[in-house]
Amino acid sequence: MRHGFTLIEIIIVIIIVGVLAALGMIEYRKMTERGRGAEARMVMGDMRKFAYQFWLENGTLTGITNADVNLGAAPLFPTSCRSSHYFVYGGVGETTSTTFRSVAWRCTANGKPPQGLPSDSTMCASCRVLQFDSNFETGTDTWTTWGVY
Numbered sequence: 001m002r003h004g005f006t007l008i009e010i011i012i013v014i015i016i017v018g019v020l021a022a023l024g025m026i027e028y029r030k031m032t033e034r035g036r037g038a039e040a041r042m043v044m045g046d047m048r049k050f051a052y053q054f055w056l057e058n059g060t061l062t063g064i065t066n067a068d069v070n071l072g073a074a075p076l077f078p079t080s081c082r083s084s085h086y087f088v089y090g091g092v093g094e095t096t097s098t099t100f101r102s103v104a105w106r107c108t109a110n111g112k113p114p115q116g117l118p119s120d121s122t123m124c125a126s127c128r129v130l131q132f133d134s135n136f137e138t139g140t141d142t143w144t145t146w147g148v149y
Helices: 007-058
Strands: 087-090 099-106 129-135 140-146
Touching (some): 007 087, 007 099, 007 129, 007 140
Antiparallel strands (some): 087 099, 099 129
């Protein structure tokens, strides 16, 4: 009568556990990167509030500047990679008279390598972007994302 496992059985179990661990790590990295996208959504929502205030006061978004939405104001809305943020923000120049656009690009400087991004050919290094368009005339908001966000 045999007791214990054969070498083949142990190797098969080790392979299965290894494959499951690898898949789990990939999903963990994707979820971590999605969580980092929450920073951008929060900051862009705050920028929208300032733009809406500008629109209410002026009746148009024509002439809105980075300063009007505190863009570049340290440390809240950075326009360059900083150790305190995972994204840089911009896009005010693409705003129309009724639609405010803000864009967040994922930083890779300051020791913040992007994680959880697919390595297939549909992704590129510049595709880690969130874009937020808010039409104050119709009251509609539109999120466009590239990457895992």
